[in-house]
Amino acid sequence: MKAVLSGKEMKEFDARSIKGYGIPSLVLMERAAMAVAEKAEEILEKERAGTVWSVCGFGNNGADGVAAARMLFLKGYDVKIVFPQRDGKGSEELEAQLNVVKRLGIPVMTAEDLSDLVEKKIPAQPFRKAGERKRSCRGVILDAIFGIGLSRNVEGAYRKLIRWINGQEDMKVIAVDIPSGISSDNGSVMGDAVRADVTVTFGEKKLGQVLFPGRDLCGHLFVKDVGFVPESSAEREKHVQMLDREDLLRIPARMADSNKGTYGKVLVMAGAKNMAGASLLSARAAYRMGAGLVKVFTPEENRLIVQEKLPEAILSTYDTKEAEKDPENFARKIARETEWADVIVLGPGIGMEDYARCMVENVLKDAYVPIILDADALNLAAEYRELTGYFTENIIVTPHMKEMSRLTGIQIEEMKENPVRTAREFADQYGVVCVLKDAATVIAGRDGKTFVNGSGTPAMAKGGSGDVLTGVIAGLVALGLEESDAAALGVYVHGLAGEAAEQHFGVHGVLAGEIADCLPEVYRDGI
Ligand SMILES: NC(=O)C1=CN([C@@H]2O[C@H](COP(=O)(O)OP(=O)(O)OC[C@H]3O[C@@H](n4cnc5c(N)ncnc54)[C@H](O)[C@@H]3O)[C@@H](O)[C@H]2O)[C@@H](O)CC1
Numbered sequence: 257m258k259a260v261l262s263g264k265e266m267k268e269f270d271a272r273s274i275k276g277y278g279i280p281s282l283v284l285m286e287r288a289a290m291a292v293a294e295k296a297e298e299i300l301e302k303e304r305a306g307t308v309w310s311v312c313g314f315g316n317n318g319a320d321g322v323a324a325a326r327m328l329f330l331k332g333y334d335v336k337i338v339f340p341q342r343d344g345k346g347s348e349e350l351e352a353q354l355n356v357v358k359r360l361g362i363p364v365m366t367a368e369d370l371s372d373l374v375e376k377k378i379p380a381q382p383f384r385k386a387g388e389r390k391r392s393c394r395g396v397i398l399d400a401i402f403g404i405g406l407s408r409n410v411e412g413a414y415r416k417l418i419r420w421i422n423g424q425e426d427m428k429v430i431a432v433d434i435p436s437g438i439s440s441d442n443g444s445v446m447g448d449a450v451r452a453d454v455t456v457t458f459g460e461k462k463l464g465q466v467l468f469p470g471r472d473l474c475g476h477l478f479v480k481d482v483g484f485v486p487e488s489s490a491e492r493e494k495h496v497q498m499l500d501r502e503d504l505l506r507i508p509a510r511m512a513d514s515n516k517g518t519y520g521k522v523l524v525m526a527g528a529k530n531m532a533g534a535s536l537l538s539a540r541a542a543y544r545m546g547a548g549l550v551k552v553f554t555p556e557e558n559r560l561i562v563q564e565k566l567p568e569a570i571l572s573t574y575d576t577k578e579a580e581k582d583p584e585n586f587a588r589k590i591a592r593e594t595e596w597a598d599v600i601v602l603g604p605g606i607g608m609e610d611y612a613r614c615m616v617e618n619v620l621k622d623a624y625v626p627i628i629l630d631a632d633a634l635n636l637a638a639e640y641r642e643l644t645g646y647f648t649e650n651i652i653v654t655p656h657m658k659e660m661s662r663l664t665g666i667q668i669e670e671m672k673e674n675p676v677r678t679a680r681e682f683a684d685q686y687g688v689v690c691v692l693k694d695a696a697t698v699i700a701g702r703d704g705k706t707f708v709n710g711s712g713t714p715a716m717a718k719g720g721s722g723d724v725l726t727g728v729i730a731g732l733v734a735l736g737l738e739e740s741d742a743a744a745l746g747v748y749v750h751g752l753a754g755e756a757a758e759q760h761f762g763v764h765g766v767l768a769g770e771i772a773d774c775l776p777e778v779y780r781d782g783i
């Protein structure tokens with residue numbers, strides 16, 4: 257698990273080492289610049305290229321760029337430094353770095369001096385992996401215009417330079433700390449931004465590098481230690497966290513003397529009339545994740561298909577007409593089922609009929625085991641607001657952006673601007689665990705624990721993959737994980753399984769069921 261910091265948190269982290277412990281700022285900067293220069297040299301050697309443009313702003317990000325340019329110049333590369341304009345007031349560190357390069361005679365120029373000032377907006381990069389876009393490479397551009405100090409939208413000469421960088425098709429772009437123009441707090445593009453092939457960042461990851469579109473614009477991200485004094489583990493836990501492969505070790509082991517009862521009973525309440533798919537995907541994923549027993553509760557019409565496609569599942573069916581006619585009897589049936597369960601998945605494909613609302617209400621009212629509330633259960637809660645009155649700490653909600661918008665009334669664009677805050681506020685307001693699904697899913701858990709997920713692939717952007725996720729989380733709860741941990745680890749494992757499925761079927765070809773079937777590859781071979 258690794259901490260991910262906002263711009264403000266990173267500034268405090270910086271200041272702690274410099275002011276708190278007395279490590280000179282220029283010492284940290286020297287190591288930061290060295291990490292950038294090493295990455296540049298690696299690329300230049302591989303590409304047999306010799307040109308370096310270091311494009312710098314007037315803060316310490318620019319100072320990093322000037323220091324790295326000096327190091328590459330001393331190695332014999334053909335180096336030029338570019339500033340947006342002549343008259344910018346530089347930081348103290350920048351002035352110190354510029355004094356050195358002036359004495360060394362490294363050319364320093366401005367945007368106006370660039371003969372080929374071709375401006376290009378952020379180029380699209382369809383279906384290519386980060387760093388793969390450039391076929392020929394004449395050299396390297398160091399993007400050191402803005403780092404974590406970007407405080408407003410970019411315009412004027414800054415914007416021109418950012419677009420100039422994006423227009424250099426035959427140069428690899430290394431972003432110093434973060435691509436210029438990306439907000440380090442939320443990954444948004446502030447006016448315009450650099451598309452980097454590689455980003456070298458210092459100390460810790462920033463939120464802007466793990467949330468989209470910033471995550472995409474970073475290219476390959478390298479985190480380098482430059483000598484900051486580390487925080488205590490209690491301090492680290494206060495930041496947003498990102499899971500990594502070591503966290504797979506937290507999936508409980510299977511004991512030699514166990515039986516199916518040892519690994520929990522999952523009740524999947526899903527699928528409307530003739531819509532068995534959602535229940536099958538969720539149930540399959542729960543079994544694949546390791547749950548001992550999975551029961552599907554679904555309309556009678558789905559009996560044959562469930563038995564045929566997943567004979568391992570226990571089946572309990574209901575008559576939808578009876579359920580509508582006699583809600584009290586339906587409620588008693590539901591109570592019997594929920595009593596059996598250790599964890600419940602509620603909602604995928606159940607529809608918006610009255611009996612579905614009755615089911616959601618009764619489960620929320622009477623069940624005290626963890627409940628994963630998804631899809632139509634969330635849409636019903638959005639439509640019948642009184643259902644949110646039952647939200648308590650045993651509930652994990654898993655809305656995608658549209659469902660979250662229905663639940664909260666907040667526009668999708670606004671939520672995308674700050675998904676961490678959106679998920680956190682919802683979780684705190686209702687006391688639930690909130691999994692806000694998107695390309696970078698945010699998990700807001702108990703005790704302020706917040707996670708951003710780093711696994712996954714666009715191959716998973718397909719119908720049914722959310723149903724699989726509910727089963728994965730339920731499976732982990734059944735194995736004994738606490739709800740916040742099950743949600744965060746479940747999202748991570750689900751993403752890894754999607755990546756594994758992409759290896760087999762390609763980015764376009766993956767089916768949701770295949771994500772479920774690739775789960776064992778993740779925890780069997782993944783650590
Ligand atoms: N000693 C340190 O504090 C270290 C800092 N480091 C570097 O320092 C960077 C942070 O430096 P700073 O805090 O100076 O910030 P930046 O260098 O990211 O940028 C701040 C400068 O840009 C200006 N600015 C902000 N938004 C603008 C806009 N839209 N248009 C025009 N000007 C704008 C600010 O007024 C300020 O002059 C990090 O990203 C990292 O690269 C690293 O060297 C590691 C050590």
Ligand SMILES: [K+]
Pocket residue numbers: 317399400401402403431432433434435436
């Ligand atoms: K930068």
